[in-house]
Amino acid sequence: MSIFKPINQKQAKGKVKKIFDDIKSSRNIKRIPNFWRSLAHNPEALERTWNNLKQIMKKGALDPVTKELIYVAVSITNSCEYCIRSHTLAAKKKGATDQMIKEMIDVVGIANQNNKFVEGYQVEVDKNLK
Amino acid sequence: MSIFKPINQKQAKGKVKKIFDDIKSSRNIKRIPNFWRSLAHNPEALERTWNNLKQIMKKGALDPVTKELIYVAVSITNSCEYCIRSHTLAAKKKGATDQMIKEMIDVVGIANQNNKFVEGYQVEVDKNLK
Amino acid sequence: MSIFKPINQKQAKGKVKKIFDDIKSSRNIKRIPNFWRSLAHNPEALERTWNNLKQIMKKGALDPVTKELIYVAVSITNSCEYCIRSHTLAAKKKGATDQMIKEMIDVVGIANQNNKFVEGYQVEVDKNLK
Amino acid sequence: MSIFKPINQKQAKGKVKKIFDDIKSSRNIKRIPNFWRSLAHNPEALERTWNNLKQIMKKGALDPVTKELIYVAVSITNSCEYCIRSHTLAAKKKGATDQMIKEMIDVVGIANQNNKFVEGYQVEVDKNLK
Amino acid sequence: MSIFKPINQKQAKGKVKKIFDDIKSSRNIKRIPNFWRSLAHNPEALERTWNNLKQIMKKGALDPVTKELIYVAVSITNSCEYCIRSHTLAAKKKGATDQMIKEMIDVVGIANQNNKFVEGYQVEVDKNLK
Amino acid sequence: MSIFKPINQKQAKGKVKKIFDDIKSSRNIKRIPNFWRSLAHNPEALERTWNNLKQIMKKGALDPVTKELIYVAVSITNSCEYCIRSHTLAAKKKGATDQMIKEMIDVVGIANQNNKFVEGYQVEVDKNLK
Numbered sequence: 201m202s203i204f205k206p207i208n209q210k211q212a213k214g215k216v217k218k219i220f221d222d223i224k225s226s227r228n229i230k231r232i233p234n235f236w237r238s239l240a241h242n243p244e245a246l247e248r249t250w251n252n253l254k255q256i257m258k259k260g261a262l263d264p265v266t267k268e269l270i271y272v273a274v275s276i277t278n279s280c281e282y283c284i285r286s287h288t289l290a291a292k293k294k295g296a297t298d299q300m301i302k303e304m305i306d307v308v309g310i311a312n313q314n315n316k317f318v319e320g321y322q323v324e325v326d327k328n329l330k
Numbered sequence: 331m332s333i334f335k336p337i338n339q340k341q342a343k344g345k346v347k348k349i350f351d352d353i354k355s356s357r358n359i360k361r362i363p364n365f366w367r368s369l370a371h372n373p374e375a376l377e378r379t380w381n382n383l384k385q386i387m388k389k390g391a392l393d394p395v396t397k398e399l400i401y402v403a404v405s406i407t408n409s410c411e412y413c414i415r416s417h418t419l420a421a422k423k424k425g426a427t428d429q430m431i432k433e434m435i436d437v438v439g440i441a442n443q444n445n446k447f448v449e450g451y452q453v454e455v456d457k458n459l460k
Numbered sequence: 461m462s463i464f465k466p467i468n469q470k471q472a473k474g475k476v477k478k479i480f481d482d483i484k485s486s487r488n489i490k491r492i493p494n495f496w497r498s499l500a501h502n503p504e505a506l507e508r509t510w511n512n513l514k515q516i517m518k519k520g521a522l523d524p525v526t527k528e529l530i531y532v533a534v535s536i537t538n539s540c541e542y543c544i545r546s547h548t549l550a551a552k553k554k555g556a557t558d559q560m561i562k563e564m565i566d567v568v569g570i571a572n573q574n575n576k577f578v579e580g581y582q583v584e585v586d587k588n589l590k
Numbered sequence: 591m592s593i594f595k596p597i598n599q600k601q602a603k604g605k606v607k608k609i610f611d612d613i614k615s616s617r618n619i620k621r622i623p624n625f626w627r628s629l630a631h632n633p634e635a636l637e638r639t640w641n642n643l644k645q646i647m648k649k650g651a652l653d654p655v656t657k658e659l660i661y662v663a664v665s666i667t668n669s670c671e672y673c674i675r676s677h678t679l680a681a682k683k684k685g686a687t688d689q690m691i692k693e694m695i696d697v698v699g700i701a702n703q704n705n706k707f708v709e710g711y712q713v714e715v716d717k718n719l720k
Numbered sequence: 721m722s723i724f725k726p727i728n729q730k731q732a733k734g735k736v737k738k739i740f741d742d743i744k745s746s747r748n749i750k751r752i753p754n755f756w757r758s759l760a761h762n763p764e765a766l767e768r769t770w771n772n773l774k775q776i777m778k779k780g781a782l783d784p785v786t787k788e789l790i791y792v793a794v795s796i797t798n799s800c801e802y803c804i805r806s807h808t809l810a811a812k813k814k815g816a817t818d819q820m821i822k823e824m825i826d827v828v829g830i831a832n833q834n835n836k837f838v839e840g841y842q843v844e845v846d847k848n849l850k
Numbered sequence: 851m852s853i854f855k856p857i858n859q860k861q862a863k864g865k866v867k868k869i870f871d872d873i874k875s876s877r878n879i880k881r882i883p884n885f886w887r888s889l890a891h892n893p894e895a896l897e898r899t900w901n902n903l904k905q906i907m908k909k910g911a912l913d914p915v916t917k918e919l920i921y922v923a924v925s926i927t928n929s930c931e932y933c934i935r936s937h938t939l940a941a942k943k944k945g946a947t948d949q950m951i952k953e954m955i956d957v958v959g960i961a962n963q964n965n966k967f968v969e970g971y972q973v974e975v976d977k978n979l980k
Contacts, residue, residue: 202452203451234455245562260433270438271440274438277969278539284969301723309963310379312408320959321368322332325364326361375959378775406580414579415593439574443573450532466714495713499711508902508905522690530697537667543701568664570661582592585675589675669839669928692854710796722972759967765967781953790920790957790958791960800969802973802974803965819911841852842853843852
C-alpha cells in the first residue's frame with residue numbers, strides 16, 4: 201500500500217484536476233498512473249514535477265526515445281521497479297525496439313562494473329581529462 | 331595514488347601488450363589511459379573488460395553516441411568522476427554536442443528525483459505495468 | 461521469506477529475551493517487529509543495534525520527530541521499503557503530520573536531483589566552502 | 591575542472607542575469623556559487639531548479655533548518671561533497687548548531703547500517719506496516 | 721513479470737542452448753534459473769556473462785565461499801533481492817555456514833555506517849594512505 | 851577540510867583519551883587516523899563506533915582478512931575513497947595479498963554488473979529461492 205492512498209481521479213479538484221486533465225490529453229490516456237495520483241497529495245509538487253518532466257523529456261537535441269532510455273538507465277542503477285517498468289513502456293510507445301532496450305541494459309551493466317573498477321583501483325584522472 | 335601503480339606501457343608484455351596495442355589502434359591514441367594501465371595488474375580482467383567494452387559499445391540498434399550518453403548517465407548516478415570525465419570526452423569525440431550533454435544531465439536529474447518520489451510515497455506498480 | 465526465519469518471541473531466551481522485553485516496554489508494543497526478530501539470530505548484533513538506536517534516536521539537540529524524518533529520508537535514498545514504512549510510522553507516532561512527511565519527501569527529491577547536477581557538471585567546490 | 595566552465599556572473603544576460611540577481615538578493619550574497627554558474631549553461635534548467643529550490647526549502651510544516659539537515663543527510667548518503675559542504679553551511683547560516691549536525695550524522699550512520707541489515711536478512715514487512 | 725518473458729529452456733537453440741547445457745552441467749542442476757533465462761534474450765550477453773562469471777568466481781587466491789560472500793555483500797549494499805537470495809544460496813552450497821553469513825552481514829552494516837560517517841565529517845585521507 | 855577540524859590527540863581528554871589510547875594499543879600505532887579524530891567531536895559516537903568495530907571485525911567464523919575484504923567491497927560499491935584506502939591497507943596488514951585484492955575487485959565488478967542486469971530485466975525470484 202502507498203504511504204498516502206492515491207487520489208481518486210474523479211475526486212480531483214482545482215490544481216490537481218487541471219494537471220490530471222493535462223496528463224490525460226498529453227499522453228492520450230484515460231487512467232492517471234499511480235505515480236501522479238500519489239503526488240497529487242502535494243498539489244504544488246504535482247504541478248512542478250509534471251511541468252518539469254514535460255519540459256525535460258520533449259524533443260530537443262536528443263530525441264524522446266533516447267531520453268526515455270537514459271531515464272530507464274538511471275532507474276535501473278537506482279533499482280526503482282516502478283520507474284523501470286513505466287519508462288520502459290514509455291520508451292516502447294515512443295518507438296524503442298526490444299533490441300534497443302537490451303543494448304541499453306548491456307551498457308548499464310558494464311558502466312556499473314567499470315565504475316567500480318575505477319573505485320577499487322582508485323584510478324587517477326588522466327591529465328588530459330582534468 | 332592508485333592502489334596499484336599503473337603499468338608503464340613500455341614495460342607491457344604478453345597479453346597486456348597485445349591489449350594495449352589493440353586499445354591504441356582502435357582508439358587512435360598513443361597514451362593508454364590510467365584505467366587500462368591499472369587494470370593491467372590483472373591481465374585476465376584487462377582482456378575481458380576490453381573485449382566486453384568493444385562488443386557492447388559498438389554500433390548496434392543504438393548508435394555509439396547514445397551508448398556513451400547512457401554510460402555517462404549511469405556514471406553520474408554512481409558519482410564516478412573518472413568515468414564521467416572519460417566517457418563525456420568519448421561521447422564528444424563520437425559526435426555528441428554540448429546541448430546533447432546538457433539535456434542528458436537534465437534527464438538524469440529528474441529521473442533521480444522521481445525515483446525517490448516513487449520510494450517516498452511507496453507508489454504501487456499500476457496493473458497495466460505488471 | 462527472510463534469509464533466517466524470524467525468532468518466535470515466545471521462544472526467546474537469555475540476551476535475546478532481555479532485549480525483546482526492553483523493546484516491548486520502551487515502545488509500548490506487544491509484538492516484536494520482524495526486524496528485531498531477524499536480528500535475534502545474532503544476539504550480539506541485536507543488543508548492539510538496539511542500544512545504539514536508543515542512544516541515537518533519543519531527544520537531543522534534535523527532537524525525535526526530526527530524527528525519524530532524517531532516518532526516512534536516508535531510507536528513501538537507499539530504496540529500503542521496510543525502513544521507509546516502519547520509520548514513517550514511527551515518525552507519525554512521535555508527532556509528525558502528513559504535511560511534514562510530504563515536505564520531507566520534496567526535499568529528498570530535489571536533493572537527489574541536485575546531487576546529480578553537481579556530478580554531471582563536475583561542479584568544483586567554491587573556495588569559501590573548502 | 592568543471593565539464594562546462596562556470597559562467598562569469600558579469601557576463602550573464604537575459605534569463606540567466608535575472609536568476610543570478612534573484613539568487614544574490616534572496617541569499618544576500620555577492621558571489622554566485624559555482625553550482626548556479628555551471629547550471630547557467632542551461633538557462634531553462636537554472637530557472638527551473640532555482641524556482642523549485644526556493645519553493646521547496648522555504649518555511650512550511652518543517653522549518654528551514656530541518657529541511658537543510660534532511661538535504662545534507664541525503665547528500666551524505668549519496669556521497670556528494672559539494673552538496674554536503676554547501677548545505678551544511680546553509681544549515682548553519684539558518685541556525686543549525688554543531689550539535690545538531692553531529693546528531694544528524696549519527697542518524698544517517700545508523701539508518702544506512704540498518705537499511706543494509708534489512709536487505710541482508712531480507713526482513714519481510716510486518717503486516718501492520720503494509 | 722519480467723520485462724522480457726524468460727526463455728523456455730526446452731526451446732533454447734544454438735548459442736543459448738550451448739550455454740544452458742554448460743550451466744546445467746557446471747552447476748549440476750536441471751532447471752536454468754530465471755536470471756540466465758532472461759539474459760538469453762541477448763545471446764551475446766548471456767555467453768559473455770556466463771563465461772566471465774565462471775572465470776571470476778572460480779578458486780584463486782580467494783576460495784569460492786569468500787567470493788560468494790563478497791558477491792552477497794555487494795548485492796546487499798545495492799539492495800538486489802534476487803542477487804542476495806541466489807548468491808546466499810550459492811555460498812551455502814559451497815560451504816558457507818549460517819554464522820559466516822551473519823558475520824558478513826554485520827561487516828556490511830558497519831561498513832555502510834562508517835562510509836557515511838566519513839562523508840558526513842568529510843574526513844581527509846591521512847597522509848600515509850595517499 | 852573536514853567539516854569539524856580533527857581533534858588533536860594531545861588535547862584529548864576523558865572518554866576520548868581513553869578510546870584514543872585503546873586504538874593506539876590495539877592497532878600498535880602512534881598516530882590516530884583522521885577518521886577517529888573527526889568522530890571524537892562526538893565522544894558517544896566515537897566510543898560506540900570503536901567498540902562495535904572491534905567486536906565485529908575480530909576473528910570469528912570469518913577470519914579478519916576476509917572481513918576486511920568484505921569491508922572494502924562495500925566501500926568500493928559506495929565510492930568511499932577514505933574507506934577503500936584505509937581498509938585495503940588494513941587487509942594487507944592482516945595478511946591479504948595483492949592477488950586477493952585484485953580478485954575481490956573482480957567480484958565487486960561483476961556483482962555490480964549482474965545486480966543491474968537483474969533490475970534491467972526485472973528478473974523474478976525463482977520459486978526455490980523464495
